[in-house]
Amino acid sequence: MCLRSFDSVDGIRPPRLGLNVRPPPFRLPALSDYSSLEAEFHDPFWEAEGPSAELPLLTSFLECFPGPSIEIGCGSGRLLLPLLAAGFEIEGIEPSADMLLLCSQKAAGAKPVLHHGTIEDFTASKAYAAAVIPAFTLQLTPDPALMLASIANILEPGGGLYLSVFRPEAELAGEIPSNQWYPDYETRLADGRIAAMETRYRLDRPKKLLHREHRYQLMDGDRRLLTEHLCQQTIRWFGNHELFQLIESAGFEIGRAFGEFDPDEAVRSSTKDKEHQIVTIQAALA
Numbered sequence: 001m002c003l004r005s006f007d008s009v010d011g012i013r014p015p016r017l018g019l020n021v022r023p024p025p026f027r028l029p030a031l032s033d034y035s036s037l038e039a040e041f042h043d044p045f046w047e048a049e050g051p052s053a054e055l056p057l058l059t060s061f062l063e064c065f066p067g068p069s070i071e072i073g074c075g076s077g078r079l080l081l082p083l084l085a086a087g088f089e090i091e092g093i094e095p096s097a098d099m100l101l102l103c104s105q106k107a108a109g110a111k112p113v114l115h116h117g118t119i120e121d122f123t124a125s126k127a128y129a130a131a132v133i134p135a136f137t138l139q140l141t142p143d144p145a146l147m148l149a150s151i152a153n154i155l156e157p158g159g160g161l162y163l164s165v166f167r168p169e170a171e172l173a174g175e176i177p178s179n180q181w182y183p184d185y186e187t188r189l190a191d192g193r194i195a196a197m198e199t200r201y202r203l204d205r206p207k208k209l210l211h212r213e214h215r216y217q218l219m220d221g222d223r224r225l226l227t228e229h230l231c232q233q234t235i236r237w238f239g240n241h242e243l244f245q246l247i248e249s250a251g252f253e254i255g256r257a258f259g260e261f262d263p264d265e266a267v268r269s270s271t272k273d274k275e276h277q278i279v280t281i282q283a284a285l286a
Contacts, residue, residue: 002064009050034075034096037229040158041185041195043076048187053261054134054280055082058162061142061282062088065160067129072119072151073137077103077112084110090132093119103123120150130160138163139235152285161283164261168210169277171201178202179186181215193226194219210235243279244269252283 045053058079062069062170067089074080074092076099082143083090091113100114115122119131120143121152131151141147151161162184170176184199198215216229249255257267259276267279 004281026070027151035229035231037074037096037195037218038214038231039096039102040125041099041197041216043078044187044189045185045197046078048185052079052082054164055079057261057263057280058083059086059088060163061132061160062090062130062174065130065284067156068126069127069160070129070154071267072131072133072147073140074103074114075088075099075133075135077106079134080112081107081110084112091115093117093122119154120146122150122154127156128154128159129156129262130162131155132165133161136164136166136235139165139237140233143249144236144246150160150249152251155285157285159285161285162246162281163247164278164280165238165243167275168203168235171203171210176201184214192221194221194223208239210236210237238279240267240268240273240275240279243281247283251285253286254281254283256280256282261279 051185062083066119069088069090071080071083071090071092074094075096077092078102080090080092092103093115095118096115097116098114103114105113118141120141131154133147133151138144138147148161155161169177176182179200179202181198181200184194184197186194188194196217197220198217200213200215202211203209204211212233212235214231214233216231218226218228220226234258244257256263257269258280259265259274260278261280265276267273267276
């Protein structure tokens, strides 16, 4: 079900220009660049989780906003390429050159339109009907408010916004000990080698920041280490009210909000409402 319908004026979709975007004084460093084994293992780890729960949601959302769209943080094309194959006119933007190379290699003859960089520095040549930020990408940006304002600036009037975020419930509840390495993911690759990742984290509760260190390891079939890659990642989490306010402050009107990728599990902005582990927002420029 679509949120609402938007008609262009005389068939013209002008860019929404002129937003005065000022970054706040506190900004996180962009710690994870998704290179080396971090990029190579991205898809095998996701595929081990089973079919994507977000792909059907993205499909139904984009059907409500016909026209060119863009995925923010498209990575290796895990979601972008199936959407292209389904007939959507969707482009991707991604700061990691390694991930874009993987996307191009997987695309075969699809020839996706890919942009190397961040949405904050992106100069659009068109106005987009919709932008999607799936797979918790909003939480990786140094400045979520600036990202949303930058997206609003390239959308046509009434353009759509889809995003998903998560709360690190296991870490917040202390189910995983902090400042200790623990096995996080492991899967066997098609060639018989083993891909593994260990994680160590610490929480900054006042700032709602989860700092992670990842140790990626490639092993042969007998578990002998071949190579490894160390990286860091900082994730910001949001309360419901904070998330709603962030989106609305960027000029969007929230049409639907639901938890755990279930459209029937409504999420409200009230601070007294249940804090879901996963929240999906579908909105449009007001």
